[in-house]
Amino acid sequence: MKRKIQWSKRMGRILFGILMVVMVCTLLINLLxxxxxxxxxxxxxxxxxxxxxxxxxxxxxxxxxxxxxxxxxxxFRDRFMNAGYIIKRMQGFREINDVYIGKGRLIQKSEPYDQTIVQKNLDAISTFAQHTGLPTYTLIAPTAAVIDTNALPSHAEGTRMDPLFDQMDQALDGKASVIDVRKAFSDHKKEDLFYKTDHHWTSLGAFYGFESFAQAAGIEMSLKDFERMQISNSFQGTLASRTGDPFLKDAIDIYVHEPMPDYVMTRDGKDASRTMYNEKALDQKDQYQVFTGANTGVIQIETTGDSDRRLIVFKDSYANAMIQFLIPYYRTITIVDPRYYYDDLNVLLRTDLPTEALFLYNYDNFVSDSNLEAVMGVFSDNMNEG
Incomplete structure (x- = not known):
């Protein structure tokens, strides 16, 4: 018995010594x-x-x-992240960091429906439409959790957008047009409307969103007017990052109108470019930034097209992939991301003179983020001053 105790103590000291050596070596490697x-x-x-x-x-x-x-x-952090994902999958995990492990894809868990935030956003849209008198359209894009319900694990329920549209119809009646793309997406649900590794819609998904907007805004167009080009097949988006999934990869396509007018894009009044595509993003982790680059307050696009229509878009990052479809049909496009915009909106409106407006968000952002209210607050301030 005494010998067993001595052996246990000796093994404990040996294991402790090995652990200390590993920790010291790891620290030295990290320092070097x-x-x-x-x-x-x-x-x-x-x-x-x-x-x-x-x-x-x-x-x-x-x-x-x-x-x-x-x-x-x-x-070895990245390798441990990947190994952690594999181990969790072997243990039967079907959800990691609010991301569902679906059938052949990852799906972001929907944000809880916040009726108060939604009402603030709808009031902001209503205020804008009433103040400017512009034809105003609202498009809240569904997410994969709304459309790809068959890919969800058995314990997860698909997200229903009915409460949102009921609230939108009541708040925006007679003030702004509500565009519902759910049927269009359901009709094409077997197509790649969303990335498997990212929370955004694909360019094809963005096209079907644009198609619904075009019908409401009186724009004649067809998918045949655009040439599809694949620019990447190695995209691993935010959902892959959050889960550590090393296996799934996405392709990224862009669509170029034939013919395409020349245009110049500026970001926050600088960094002029003759293309909306940021090719450098394809060498980075977040390849979705190929569409207009990283998030910023305001993007302005001026084209040589013969249209006299001028559009202002209030949006989240979902809109970035849809801009490529809008360019051929507008003389100017002003794109405002309320999360990063801190200037006076009245000044922007007087400068860019839009003839119509589009509010474009994905479901998760619209029901959980109220930055739109702050941007539209300038109208309330002006009315109070008057």
Missing amino acids: VPDRDRSAVENRPLQHFPRFSVSAMADGTYGKDWDKWFTDQFV
Whole structure:
């Protein structure tokens, strides 16, 4: 018995020694290997080695930053993320970090329906339409959780948009046109409307959204007017990053109108470009940024087309993939992302002189984000001043 106790103690010391050696070696490797700026798997910035200061040590931030650095810069972190996904799948997990592991695809879990936030957004749209008098259209795009219900795991329920459309019809009646694309998407649900690894719709999904908008706005068009070109087959989007899935990959297509008018795109009044496609994004993790680049406050597109129509779009990132279909039919397009726009909207309207407006969001953002209210607050301020 005594010999067994001694052997157990000896093995404990050996295992402790091995663990300490592994930890020290890992720390030394982390110190020697240059810090990475981003994680390719998680698609987020990583903590760099913290700079020492007496104040940071005193208030505890140095220790916290050091811990974040070690965790983020762990030399095999990406491989462990991938291995963690594989292990969870073997254990039967069908949901990781609010992402469903569906049949052949990943599907983002829908945001809870917040009636108060929805009403704030609808009031903002109503205020805009009444203040400007512009023909105003509202398109809330469904997500994969709404359309691809057959791909959901058995424990997950598909999202229903009926409460949203009931609230929209009541709040916007006579003020803005409500565009419902659910039937169009259901009719084409066997096509690739959404990326398998990302929460956005594909260019094809964006086309069907544009087609519904075009019918409402009196634009004559056809998919045959556009040439499809595949520009990537290695896209792994936000859902792959959140789960660690190393297997699924998506293709990215763009659609070019024939003929296509020349145009110039600016972002926040600078960075003029003769194309809306950011080719550098194809060498980055978030390849969806190929559509107009990273999120920014305002994008302005001026074309050489002969149309006298001028569009202003209030949007989230879903709209980025739909802009390619709008360009041939408008003289100018002004694109505002309320999450990043802090200027006076009245000034923008007086400068760009839009003739119609489109509010384009995906379901999850529209029921959970109320930044639109702040942008439209300028109209209420003006009325109060008057």
